[in-house]
Amino acid sequence: MTAIHKAGAPIEETPAVDFDAIVIGAGMSGMYQLLRLRELGLRVRVLEAGTEVGGTWYWNRYPGARFDSESYSYGYSFSQELLDEWDWSEQFSSQPEIQRYCKLVADKFDLRPDIQFSARVASAHYDEDGQFWMIALFDGTRYRARFMITAIGLLSAPTMPRFEGIDDFQGPWCHTGLWPKTGIKFHGKRVAVIGTGASGVQAIQEIAKTACHLTVFQRRPNWCTPLHNRPIPKEEMAEIRAGYPELFQLCRETSACFIHNIDPRGTFEVTEEERLAFWEERYAGQGFGIWQGNFRDMLTDREANRLMSDFVANKIRQRVRDPKTAEMLIPKDHGFGTRRVPQETHYYEVYNRPNVTLVSMLEEPIERITQTGLRTSAQDYEFDIIVYATGFDAVTGSFDRIDIRGAGGQRLKDKWTGGPKTFVGVTVDGFPNMFMIMGPHAALGNNPRSIEYNVEWIRDLIRYMQDRGLTVSEARPGSVAEWHAFVEEKADGLLANEIDSWMTGVNMNVEGKQTRTIVRYSGTAPEYRAKCNDVAAGGYRELSFI
């Protein structure tokens, strides 16, 4: 039904169109960067592969796609008018609403005239003599710009599993991250969902409601916890609106920019009764509270993590009727919170339905996709529709799909062999005037809070250059090495580092990503911002300028 785009050479060359800055991507990052660069009087063009704004919320139209962040903590904070105008309808709004929000932002700030849609960037090469980036689309259109800002997303390069015969299947099939705009109807159909990560969990809950039969193929289970979504009545939205300044202040203070913050107590500093009561309260609470608002040692102390994992395992046993299925759904290879925690609404109860079957791909590996379904080591299955919920080539994947070459023709992909190296997640030595939003080793978490910070930091840096007549900036190699050492120091002792996941740079479906690397900054966001603020206040000594 839909195929994944592969990087390759542009078809043919055309004369280059000149801009001061090219921004790649029109999601939350690219839209805001455009707005802030306009303030500097720059001629900016945003190049976006999709046909609308929204990024994640444009592509991921699968049933059940919604926020894990509380809606009101996710929206942009920069415009009071926008905050006044927009009402969120649910604690965790769904994709159609979020995309409507993104479109409103584009219209309200008149962003569309500077965004070129259906424009997928194939290559970006830096010209040292001319001090510009030459950026080419797959259709051959070329752009020349002094600054190149990547806003290409950390979860925006979908990956398919490496099964034989993927194209053989005669029915509709689709990746959750490339969902067709026309939608897919599951009513009365035999459906396979392959993958049980965050997207799979969201999709499975919805598809099970209408499919004639749903077969879920699970490679390994994740620890899923209740989202506890609910509508936001008008009066409550008015209260949330009145409290926005405090809410965004809170997000500035928490470790990962969520409204939830780590509990300062250690797991063993409270009695067993207090501990269980706390976990019960967190399990009954909403969103990432149970992950981001747990005891401070839950993700570093093995015994604390084991107790927490046992607590959640027992919840799964209570919710799934068939004990064998319950055991299949309980992770045995990683502790709670050491991989991203999918949030669910009656996910476990799905497996109590007569129209749902769970198949473990560890016990019964998929051997190939066939014309009518798929074949495992145990049997042939027939399906009308196959859904691949197999995730993304995270963090560096969208960079790898562009042929980015810096000074001396050095490829970014080669430079990042063995793991990315950056200065504050925004710049890379050898890649002058290239800035990244949501780049590797920048603070993430509840992303828009970090996006707004990064965008403004980049704007301030370019303004600093403008004010002094500087044309080129580049991270000093020593600054990159220092930042890398800091990132490594922050990752030290985390149980998550012992686990294969996208957060440790592992993706079994992507060649060369079988070894764990540190792709994520795991210090706190306030600490990250303090470091970046110091760089700006100190006159960007960590960068060199021409």
Ligand SMILES: Cc1cc2nc3c(=O)[nH]c(=O)nc-3n(C[C@H](O)[C@H](O)[C@H](O)COP(=O)(O)OP(=O)(O)OC[C@H]3O[C@@H](n4cnc5c(N)ncnc54)[C@H](O)[C@@H]3O)c2cc1C
């Ligand atoms: C299903 C899902 C749910 C999520 N839920 C949350 C959540 O609840 N809270 C949270 O904080 N984060 C969440 N995230 C992470 C989410 O990606 C970020 O919150 C945010 O959307 C990132 O915005 P962005 O603009 O940086 O990247 P994206 O939204 O990924 O946008 C990147 C854009 O760049 C474009 N692009 C990429 N490569 C090219 C190219 N070569 N040429 C042209 N265009 C290109 C893409 O088409 C895309 O539109 C979720 C992610 C997914 C996939």
